[in-house]
Amino acid sequence: MAMLARQVQLVEYPVGEVTPDHFVTVEVEVPDPQPGQVLVRNTFTSVDPGMRLRLRRSGPAGYFNSFPLNAAMDDIWAVGEVIESRAEGFSAGDSVWHAKGWRDYAIVTAGEPALAGIATLARLDTSVAPAEKYLGPLGAMGVTAYAGIIDAAELRDGDVVWVSAAAGAVGSLAAQIAKLRGHRVIGSAGSAEKVRYLLDELGLDAAFSYREGPVLDRLREAAPDGIDVYFDNVGGDHLEAALATLRPWGRAALCGAISEYESVGPAAGPSNLFQATANNLTLRGFRGSAYQHRLPDVVRELGGWLAEGRLVYRETVIDGLERAPEALMRVLSGDTTGKALVRVG
Numbered sequence: 001m002a003m004l005a006r007q008v009q010l011v012e013y014p015v016g017e018v019t020p021d022h023f024v025t026v027e028v029e030v031p032d033p034q035p036g037q038v039l040v041r042n043t044f045t046s047v048d049p050g051m052r053l054r055l056r057r058s059g060p061a062g063y064f065n066s067f068p069l070n071a072a073m074d075d076i077w078a079v080g081e082v083i084e085s086r087a088e089g090f091s092a093g094d095s096v097w098h099a100k101g102w103r104d105y106a107i108v109t110a111g112e113p114a115l116a117g118i119a120t121l122a123r124l125d126t127s128v129a130p131a132e133k134y135l136g137p138l139g140a141m142g143v144t145a146y147a148g149i150i151d152a153a154e155l156r157d158g159d160v161v162w163v164s165a166a167a168g169a170v171g172s173l174a175a176q177i178a179k180l181r182g183h184r185v186i187g188s189a190g191s192a193e194k195v196r197y198l199l200d201e202l203g204l205d206a207a208f209s210y211r212e213g214p215v216l217d218r219l220r221e222a223a224p225d226g227i228d229v230y231f232d233n234v235g236g237d238h239l240e241a242a243l244a245t246l247r248p249w250g251r252a253a254l255c256g257a258i259s260e261y262e263s264v265g266p267a268a269g270p271s272n273l274f275q276a277t278a279n280n281l282t283l284r285g286f287r288g289s290a291y292q293h294r295l296p297d298v299v300r301e302l303g304g305w306l307a308e309g310r311l312v313y314r315e316t317v318i319d320g321l322e323r324a325p326e327a328l329m330r331v332l333s334g335d336t337t338g339k340a341l342v343r344v345g
């Protein structure tokens, strides 16, 4: 008899805020793995703000595909254990990552590119760190933070750096990479508790909550002489504040624009884009998936710092596959710190 597995499916495209009612958890039959495939029992699955852009009938051009209704949600990062393998190079018991998340069991085809190639089925070295860390600092989050701050922002000696959503998965890594390389780093987040985390645990030089007054005022207090690099996770008023504060030849790495993901009307753009011209600024959008060649650097450098206890990495773990939609809501509303993960259980 075919095996039954659970998966979360989208039943309606949300307008505005996501709620669990937009999803359903269903049981489906899992076929036997065919030659070249493995059967994986997922242990953790990722929850990412960018998923909100895919909960639209038609998402941003060039981005990952929209999720279909009433079907498996593919291209979501997950880690798990191979239960049965008919693929060369994989054996039962292997820890792997792949992109068939938001379900408990998955059939995965070896070598089939997933998430622009960055989540193609691969074995994980759990002697370096537990598998779930590959959904964070040792995987896409690490590559995004590393490539964003080093390659897109071209971090240079003496740069003063501002990272927004700095208590989050990517932001906390980007801020610490800059800090561990000797820079003055300012972080911003959405609560006093997160500000304490940035100062006391991540050891940033200054931090503020964007909920306590206009972002620009708070940024100017933290960086009276301006900034050289802005790592943008938020867009909107944050990007506008950065444009007003970046010194000549400054650089902004445009990683994400979470303030716009749930907005129903047209997104608020910065009203002061001419500052880029006035001050010879570089604004560079980037995607972690375009910098996969950085993965070995990330595993070596961030993995080393992690093992030495120099890199702080918090996770917010939500238990139970059926709670994945709730976890996504929490990420979007700021009710998580560090990387949000669902323990499939």
Ligand SMILES: NC(=O)c1ccc[n+]([C@@H]2O[C@H](COP(=O)([O-])OP(=O)(O)OC[C@H]3O[C@@H](n4cnc5c(N)ncnc54)[C@H](OP(=O)(O)O)[C@@H]3O)[C@@H](O)[C@H]2O)c1
Binding pocket: 048, 049, 050, 141, 144, 165, 166, 167, 168, 169, 170, 171, 188, 189, 190, 191, 194, 210, 233, 234, 254, 255, 256, 257, 258, 259, 260, 286, 287, 288, 289, 331, 332, 333, 334, 335, 336, 337, 338, 339, 340
């Ligand atoms: N370019 C890429 O390849 C790539 C890859 C991964 C992620 N990203 C982007 O990077 C950003 C961070 O992703 P993540 O996975 O690390 O998530 P995360 O930062 O762990 O979670 C998102 C955080 O954004 C903050 N936030 C939500 N609404 C906000 C608003 N209106 N204004 C300011 N802050 C707001 C919340 O923190 P507060 O409590 O501080 O508000 C929330 O915790 C997102 O924009 C995401 O799309 C890009």
